[in-house]
Amino acid sequence: MSWELYYTSAERGVNPHSHGFCTVARTETMPIAVVERLESLSHYSPVYPAGSDRADRNPVAWSHWRIPVGARTRSVLSRVAFVASDYTGRAGNFAHHVLLEPSEQAPAGPVALLREPGVMEARWEAGPMMLPARIIEAAPSQDPPGASGATWPARLAEAFVADPDRPAYVIYEAGADLLPMLGEAVALLPTALRWQVTFSTYFTELPAGLACAWRCVPAGSPAVAAARGAPGLVIDLTGNDPAPV
Amino acid sequence: MTRVAGRRTCERCGTDVVPGHFRTDTAEAAWCDDCFRELRVATDGAPGSDADGPRFRCGACGTEHPAAELRELAGQVTCDACISQRNANGQNSPQTTPEKKSDVSPADDAAEEAKQIVASLHGSVPPNLLPKITCPHCWHAFEPHEILWVAQHVELMGDPVLGPEAPARFLPSRFNAAGEALDARDMSCQVLACPRCHLIIPRALIETPPIFVSLIGAPASGKSHLLASMTWELRRTLRDRFAIVFNDADALSNLSIHRYEETLFVNGEADRLVSIRKTELQGELYDQIRLGQQIVSLPRPFLFTMRTQAKPAASDRLRVMCLYDNAGEHFQPGMDSAAAPGTQHMARSKALMFLFDPTQHPGFREHCRMCSDDPQLYRAARTLRQETILTEAASRVRRYAGLSPQNKHDRPLVVVVSKADIWAPLLEEDLSTEPLLPDPSQPGTDMALVDIPRIERTSAALRKMLLRYTPEIVAAAEDFCHTIVYIPASALGRGPELQEETGMLGIRPRDIRPQWAAAPILYLFAKWSALLPAAAKTPARAAASAPSVPSSSTSATPKPAARSA
Numbered sequence: 001m002s003w004e005l006y007y008t009s010a011e012r013g014v015n016p017h018s019h020g021f022c023t024v025a026r027t028e029t030m031p032i033a034v035v036e037r038l039e040s041l042s043h044y045s046p047v048y049p050a051g052s053d054r055a056d057r058n059p060v061a062w063s064h065w066r067i068p069v070g071a072r073t074r075s076v077l078s079r080v081a082f083v084a085s086d087y088t089g090r091a092g093n094f095a096h097h098v099l100l101e102p103s104e105q106a107p108a109g110p111v112a113l114l115r116e117p118g119v120m121e122a123r124w125e126a127g128p129m130m131l132p133a134r135i136i137e138a139a140p141s142q143d144p145p146g147a148s149g150a151t152w153p154a155r156l157a158e159a160f161v162a163d164p165d166r167p168a169y170v171i172y173e174a175g176a177d178l179l180p181m182l183g184e185a186v187a188l189l190p191t192a193l194r195w196q197v198t199f200s201t202y203f204t205e206l207p208a209g210l211a212c213a214w215r216c217v218p219a220g221s222p223a224v225a226a227a228r229g230a231p232g233l234v235i236d237l238t239g240n241d242p243a244p245v
Numbered sequence: 246m247t248r249v250a251g252r253r254t255c256e257r258c259g260t261d262v263v264p265g266h267f268r269t270d271t272a273e274a275a276w277c278d279d280c281f282r283e284l285r286v287a288t289d290g291a292p293g294s295d296a297d298g299p300r301f302r303c304g305a306c307g308t309e310h311p312a313a314e315l316r317e318l319a320g321q322v323t324c325d326a327c328i329s330q331r332n333a334n335g336q337n338s339p340q341t342t343p344e345k346k347s348d349v350s351p352a353d354d355a356a357e358e359a360k361q362i363v364a365s366l367h368g369s370v371p372p373n374l375l376p377k378i379t380c381p382h383c384w385h386a387f388e389p390h391e392i393l394w395v396a397q398h399v400e401l402m403g404d405p406v407l408g409p410e411a412p413a414r415f416l417p418s419r420f421n422a423a424g425e426a427l428d429a430r431d432m433s434c435q436v437l438a439c440p441r442c443h444l445i446i447p448r449a450l451i452e453t454p455p456i457f458v459s460l461i462g463a464p465a466s467g468k469s470h471l472l473a474s475m476t477w478e479l480r481r482t483l484r485d486r487f488a489i490v491f492n493d494a495d496a497l498s499n500l501s502i503h504r505y506e507e508t509l510f511v512n513g514e515a516d517r518l519v520s521i522r523k524t525e526l527q528g529e530l531y532d533q534i535r536l537g538q539q540i541v542s543l544p545r546p547f548l549f550t551m552r553t554q555a556k557p558a559a560s561d562r563l564r565v566m567c568l569y570d571n572a573g574e575h576f577q578p579g580m581d582s583a584a585a586p587g588t589q590h591m592a593r594s595k596a597l598m599f600l601f602d603p604t605q606h607p608g609f610r611e612h613c614r615m616c617s618d619d620p621q622l623y624r625a626a627r628t629l630r631q632e633t634i635l636t637e638a639a640s641r642v643r644r645y646a647g648l649s650p651q652n653k654h655d656r657p658l659v660v661v662v663s664k665a666d667i668w669a670p671l672l673e674e675d676l677s678t679e680p681l682l683p684d685p686s687q688p689g690t691d692m693a694l695v696d697i698p699r700i701e702r703t704s705a706a707l708r709k710m711l712l713r714y715t716p717e718i719v720a721a722a723e724d725f726c727h728t729i730v731y732i733p734a735s736a737l738g739r740g741p742e743l744q745e746e747t748g749m750l751g752i753r754p755r756d757i758r759p760q761w762a763a764a765p766i767l768y769l770f771a772k773w774s775a776l777l778p779a780a781a782k783t784p785a786r787a788a789a790s791a792p793s794v795p796s797s798s799t800s801a802t803p804k805p806a807a808r809s810a
Contacts, residue, residue, distance in 0.1 A: 009523055019629065020464030020574040021526050036584050040542065043528035049508070051518045051744065051751050088465040089620075089743070089750030091522040206410055208533035208540045231399075 001133035003027040003099040005035060006124045007042040008083065009092035014128040021092070028130035034099065037067055038076065042095035045204050046082045047174045047221050050091030057175040058082035059218050061202035062120075062182075064110035065210055067099075075100045075195055077113055079120040080202075096121045104136040109194030111183035152235045153185035159233040160189065160197050160213055167215055169203075169227035172237040174218035182214065255280055256299070257645060259583045260536075268322065270299035271309050279441065283386045284312035284647075297649040303327055373452040381455050381546040381567045382532060383442035384593055389451060391416075393438040398430035406443040406534050414443045442534050442543060447495040447565075449550055455567040458766070459591045461638045462600030463631045464573030467663040469521045470736035471600060472570055473505035474762035476549070482763055483551065486681060486693035487777055494548035494565055501530055501570065502547050509737075509757055518744050518751030524572040526585070544569045544587045551776065564776055566766075576634045581641055591638060592645030596769050597726070598659045599635050601711075601718055603668050606631065609714045616670040619740035620750060632721040639725040657773065658726035659765045660718070662707060665733040666760065667740060672710055674703050676733055676760045680767070682780045694780040695771035700732065700764060707731040730768065735760040 005026040013022030023039060044061065048054040063078040077098045086092040098119065106113055113119055119136060152170070159168045172178055178201045186194050199214035204223055206212055217223045219238045227234055253262055253275035260277055267275040276284065276299070284299065300309040303324035315322040377386045393414040401413040417426030417434070425433040437446045462468045476491075483489040493499045508519050524530060531542045551564040567590075574580060575587050591597060603609040604621045614622050642654055662668075669676050680699045684692040708731045711719050722729050738758030741750040771779035 015579065017578050017633070018574070018580075019577075021523070021572060022574065036582070037540070040527050040533070040540070043525055045528055046522070050520055050522060050747070050749050055747075085744075085748035085750075086523060088523070089741070089748060090465070090520055091749065093525075204528070206408060208408055208535050 002101060002104055002136050003030040003034065003133060004131065005030065005038045005095075005097045005099075006121070007039055007095040007097075008124065009086035009088070009090075010128070011087045012128050014130060024124050024128050025126070025131055027133050029133060030099075031069075034067075034069055038097040038099070041065060041076070041078055041097060041207060042080060042093070043204070044080045044082060044093035044095070044202075045221070046091065047218050050084055054174075055082070055084055055091075059174050059176075059202040061200055062111075062114050062179050063200040063212075064114070064198050065207075065212075066196075066198055067210065069099070074102075075105060075110065077110055077120065079114070079122070081122065094123060096124075098136065100136060105195045107191050107194070109183070109186035109189070110197075110199075111179060111186045115179060115183065148181060148184060150181060150184075152237070153181050154188055155233060155235060156182075156185040156214055157188035161193065163232075164193075164196065164213060165211075166232040167211075167213055167230065168233035168235070169230050170214065170216045170235045170237060171224055171227055172216060172218055174220060176237070178216050182216075185214070257283075257647070258586070260539075268301060270301050272299065274299065276312075279385055281312060283384075285315065297652050298647040375451060375454060378446065378451055379454060379593070380439035380442060380444070380446060381450065381457075381548060382439060382444040382543050383534075384589055385439060385441040387440050391440045392446065392451070393440050393443065394426040394428070394434045395436035395438050395445065396428035396430075397432040397434050397436075398428055401428055401430060401432075404443055406536065408535065411443075414438045416440075442532075442536075442541075444532055444534070444543070445495070445498075447498070447548055449494045449548070449563070449565050453550075453563050453565045455546075455548065455565045457567045457590050457594040458596050458598065458769070459569065459588075459594040460571070460598045460600060461576055461588075461591070461634065462573055462663075463576070463602060463605060463629055463634050465523070466573060466600045466602035466605065466631070467736055468573065468600055469505060469524050469570055470509070471661065471663060471734060471762060472502060472547070472568060473509050473521065474736040474757075474759040475766060476502055476547070476568075477506050477510050478759055478763035479549075479766060482679070482681075482767070485691055488554040488692065489776070490550075490552050490554060492550050492552070494550045498545055499547050499549075501545070509752075509754060512754040515755040516753055518742060518749070518753060520741070520749060520751040524570055526572045526574055530570055530572075531587070539583060541583070542585045542587065544571055544575075544590070546590075553776075564774075573634070576638055578633065578637045588638070588641060589645050591642050594656060596657045596659060596773070597638070597642075597654075598661050598765055599638070599722065600661050600663050601631055601715075602663050603714070604664055605629055606715050609668070612671060612714060613668050617667040617740065619664075619667045620743045621664070621740065622667070630717075632715075632717040635718065635721040635725065639721070642725075653724070654726045655728075656726065657728040657730065657769065658722055659769065660711075660722050660729060660731045661734050661765050662711070662731060663734055663736065664740075666735040666738055669733065669735075669760075672703075672706060672733065674706055674733070676735070679761065680764055684778060694778045695767045697768065697771060697779045697781070700768050701730065703733065704731040707733055732761065732765050732768065734762050734764060736762050 006024050008024055009021050010024050011019055013019060013024055014026060023035060026035060046058045048058055061080040065076040065078065066073050067076055080093060080095040083092045083094050156168055182199055186197060189197060198212050200212055201216045203212060203215035203217055217227045253267055255262055255267065255277035256274040257280040258277060262275060262277045267277050268281045269275055298311055301312055301315060301322055302309055305323050305327040308324060310324050315324055316328060374389055378389060379386045394417050396413040396415060403409045404411045404414050415428060419427040421427060421433050425435055428434055438444060439446055460468050460472065479491045483491040505521050508521055512519060527542060530545050532545055533540055533542050547568045549566045551566060569590055571587055581588060603613060610622055643650060648654060665676055680696040681693040682696045684694050708719060736759055737752050738760050739756055741752045744751055767777060771777040
């Protein structure tokens, strides 16, 4: 049974007295330490500010994290996105996290689950509430290796197999959807490694105590400078990469 | 889970401590080594020196003392009387300098050698090195020799507190001739870090203790907008009217406030609706560190130096002010935890500022509607009891500072009533000019005095108005602190506009005219420090001749559009 948590800026949260940025719904049995950890993964820094003509190009941060829960490490699927206006009329964000049981980890890997309809939500319309634990159904792989014709997913997969601890960066134009390509890269990994790879389609900074192997950085975000100076694999999809992609 | 025998929980920070790493006060409460050390170094009425704070027994005679009156001697805390007695008996304390060479201990030898090394360096040790440095990130107080350095070599990555991608922190044993520490790859290092949280300590803080000022307020009360307007106005007003340079002590740390200022005041598109996004509880305004098994999120401080231009070399003319932009959610009851101790700066603050937003108060809101059509008054009712935020802040300050519930806090509380452009007609005080007067001692210049009498007169009128519309705020404030001043402020000088397609409330940068945004800080520094000159009383003709500075940038500063151009 998986646990899930919805976090946004709202007039009321599930905790008494809570409003503003808060958890608006979560699995009732989720331990408080896990709640705090998932809330800490709900940050979003827009590339384009509210009111900008390009605010709708702010990327969705699709992520797979591995967090310690007690003595075990569990996979968390996250979707964090920009919200142009919250209940106060100010820009905010909306985050949905799903913490999986090992039995729910589909062989196709985390991207396949992220793309599975009904797994990740883009909004929470109901009021604050506690939720029952739910079972996430496994999905078949959607991206056969090489389906897009791009070669960089293979380079990502190779880099991870060669050194899982060395992060790889992908610099891209905001507005592009990288999730299908990451799905291809995951599909190229041996089945045993697919749930070991962590990633974020909009990486800003590394959360304390966690790893992120594949870091996708939109052009114009502050993390680009760090990406360009990184010692590992750097794939630049914006046309500034001297090496062929 | 098995609990280690004798393990206790620290009274202040709540961490678990094992025997040998805590002190017990006379009320049997445990204090971890760090918190006990902070109690001992606290001065000038800060936590620890307070007569109502915790008391500890002298390890030699058993008498009770505040922590600040005790010293470490042979592994136990000892009062001054016992140390004097011991010295009189011929047993020199560690602090006593021996007169004969034969009495010199190895530690004294090392200190003497260190002095000789320092004397031979080309670089200089800061002349005003503080005996105790306070970290602006985690508020840990430590001695200068404990400070860590940040490795510069690219291969020296990984830190147990900051994670594998942060440069290593180290306690140096080798220095170059300029006094810079050398890392393990012989690179000279310049950046300093706190020994507890390993976050960077700006150099200014090793010579000047920071003046913490805490800004408290409910979500959406306008804290970030006020901070942006306040710092922007201070940069201009202190320079032009007081010959004080108000600058960033650490530009990297102040990056977020730069973005706020750029959004509102240096925006290339002065006609486009803009807003400062809602402050989050994670992200760029915070640093996450790992203390043991605990991930702790600490608010990133905004640090500013204030240096008088008249005597730039005089070290006593330098001040460092430290502000924080906490999310309003941090002040909600139940939001203070070991993982997010983000509001503990309140107990260290020289002054507290509570931002009260009248548009979130049901009764006040109704009265505001009679004199304003601001869209914030007409959106779906968004009201909350803001006195609970102040009450919660008071209880946290009491808890962190070890203050008795019987006593009021001895630091000033400024109740800043925000969005004054909406409700100013209810006050019947003119806020169109800033509370400044020409300095009569410098005729023919723009130099000014802070008009303390005018601010206090306005405070009295504002208090009267708050008592009429929201007496619970006045009651909560006056139950918390001895000294309270009520100051109106408008960060933007006018209400926001509604962007129909997104529902966003924004303002056009060209329309921004802050009113009294810097007044709280000007008042604090004029009233309680010698940094700013204050007018003792308003000249009789002041009002008639209207010598005060116009509010905002209407005349003294170019309009934002012109500035950005």
